[in-house]
Amino acid sequence: MIAAYLSKLAGALAFDPALAARVVIEAREHLTDAAAEDACVDRDEAERRAVARFGDPRDLAAEFAAVALARQAWRVGVVIVLAILVALAMMKARLAWYALVQWTIADDARAVASVVLFVNRYAFWLAVLIGLGSLFHVGRRTAPARLHAGYRSHLRRATLLFSAATLALAVSVAGDLILMALRVKLTPDSIVPIASVAVEIGSVAFLIVMIARASRLMARTAGALGV
Amino acid sequence: MEGEMLKGHLDMIVLAALAPGPAHGYAIIEEIRRRTGKAFDLPEGTIYPALHRLQQAGLLSSRWVTSETGRRRRVYTLTRSGTRALADRRAVWQQFSDAVHALLDGKRSGKPA
Numbered sequence: 001m002i003a004a005y006l007s008k009l010a011g012a013l014a015f016d017p018a019l020a021a022r023v024v025i026e027a028r029e030h031l032t033d034a035a036a037e038d039a040c041v042d043r044d045e046a047e048r049r050a051v052a053r054f055g056d057p058r059d060l061a062a063e064f065a066a067v068a069l070a071r072q073a074w075r076v077g078v079v080i081v082l083a084i085l086v087a088l089a090m091m092k093a094r095l096a097w098y099a100l101v102q103w104t105i106a107d108d109a110r111a112v113a114s115v116v117l118f119v120n121r122y123a124f125w126l127a128v129l130i131g132l133g134s135l136f137h138v139g140r141r142t143a144p145a146r147l148h149a150g151y152r153s154h155l156r157r158a159t160l161l162f163s164a165a166t167l168a169l170a171v172s173v174a175g176d177l178i179l180m181a182l183r184v185k186l187t188p189d190s191i192v193p194i195a196s197v198a199v200e201i202g203s204v205a206f207l208i209v210m211i212a213r214a215s216r217l218m219a220r221t222a223g224a225l226g227v
Numbered sequence: 228m229e230g231e232m233l234k235g236h237l238d239m240i241v242l243a244a245l246a247p248g249p250a251h252g253y254a255i256i257e258e259i260r261r262r263t264g265k266a267f268d269l270p271e272g273t274i275y276p277a278l279h280r281l282q283q284a285g286l287l288s289s290r291w292v293t294s295e296t297g298r299r300r301r302v303y304t305l306t307r308s309g310t311r312a313l314a315d316r317r318a319v320w321q322q323f324s325d326a327v328h329a330l331l332d333g334k335r336s337g338k339p340a
Contacts, residue, residue, distance in 0.1 A: 019279075026252055026275055026301050033253040034271070055270025063276035071283050143280050145237070 001047035002031045005057070012061035015221040016068045023064065027054065058225070062146050065221045069151075070143035072214045073158050077135035079210055080165050083203040084131050087124070087169060090196040091176060097192045098183060109182045116182075120175025127168035134161035147227050152218070159215055166207045173200045237277045239320065240267070242286065242305065242313040249304040251292075252278060278303055286312050 006024050013020035034050035035043070054060075098104075105113045138158050144151050180197050184190045221227075244250070244258040255278075256271050281287045286309035292302045305313070 022301070023275060025299055027272065029251070029298060029300050030253045030256075030271065030275075032298075053271050055272040059270070060272045060276065063273065064279065067276055067279045067283055074283075142284055145276070145280075 001044060001051055002028065002035065005031065005051045005054070009057040009060065012057040012224070013064060015061075015065065015217060015224055019064060019068050023060075030054065062225050062227070065147040065225055065227075066143045066145070066151060069147065069155055069214075069218055069221060070138075072217055073138045073155055074135075076162050076207075076210050076214050077131075077138045077158070079207060080131040080162060080169075081135055083207050084124075084127055084165075084169060086203045087127075087173060087176075087200045090200050091124075094176075094180065094193050094196045097196075101189055103183050103185060105179075105182050113179060113182050116175050116178045120172050120179065123168045123171035123175060127165050127172055130161055130165035130168060134158060134165055137161055147221065147225060149227060152222055152227055155218055159211065159218070162207075162211050162214075166204065166211060169207070170204050173197070173204050176200060236320075237269070237273065238281060238286075239313070239316040241274060241277050241281060242309055242316065245287065245303060245305045245309070246313060249302050251300040251302050255303070281309065285309075 006028055009027055010020045010024050013023055031047070031050045031054060034053065035046040038046035038049055040046040040049065137154075141151075141154055177197050180193045184193050240259060241255060244255045244262070247258070250258060252274055256274055259267060278287065278289070282289055282303070286306060287303045288306050289301050289303045291299050293299050
């Protein structure tokens with residue numbers, strides 16, 4: 001009886017395998033204790049009563065879903081802010097390197113560089129603004145007791161903000177890439193600016209994967225629970 | 228007591244049940260039953276989403292503990308923020324409870340509206 005119930009519970013929580021694994025262990029221990037402490041002599045009956053008192057797996061899944069999605073959204077928000085800080089650190093390191101090796105932009109490329117720099121700068125600050133805004137948006141509302149349409153809309157808005165911040169950061173990183181290409185000379189020293197831009201591109205790629213994963217989790221959860 | 232009414236206060240109930248010390252889910256349910264004289268009738272599984280939610284909010288911490296018999300249990304502990312949150316919620320609840328009592332008993336609190 002308990003095993004069948006745990007299987008249903010794991011199925012209802014399939015939208016988040018890590019959460020399902022943890023909850024199934026907690027539920028198994030709970031149900032084992034509850035059945036063991038039941039005064040009823042019939043073991044099957046004791047297990048049936050323990051399972052009945054535990055609640056409907058689908059209802060529990062809806063309550064866990066809100067917590068799981070809120071946690072995922074908060075993680076994405078934090079990673080966005082970290083990616084922005086990484087990009088800033090890489091930009092500063094690159095500029096320091098250029099000053100050290102005295103690499104400048106050729107005169108005929110200065111007009112292009114100034115346009116790219118303008119876009120780059122504003123895209124970066126837009127990413128900072130939207131990134132912090134997305135974190136504030138996610139943090140200002142705690143997970144409700146149960147996933148409902150209103151909270152799903154709140155998370156959908158968060159995903160939009162995450163995507164906008166990532167897009168702005170991607171534009172800024174693309175600007176960094178162009179500015180580096182205008183300045184870099186193909187010598188062994190160029191590994192430093194190339195590596196720093198590679199780190200920025202990696203951060204943005206990681207962010208895109210995280211946002212896609214969070215969106216899939218939200219869609220899967222909402223679909224499974226009919227929210 | 229009505230399930231929906233209870234759910235609205237579940238976080239405070241769980242925090243209060245953990246005030247004496249760390250406990251796993253089943254022990255928390257038992258503590259709630261013991262201290263309320265089995266007045267609360269809530270699906271027992273409901274406690275786990277609440278525990279996860281409170282942990283996410285930083286009001287609880289948790290860790291796996293393996294007993295001598297090899298059973299793994301997740302043990303929850305109030306954090307400092309959790310202790311503070313419980314004190315705040317207790318104060319709000321006390322104020323609310325006093326006001327409802329006064330209303331039901333037909334007394335006036337003497338405070339301006």
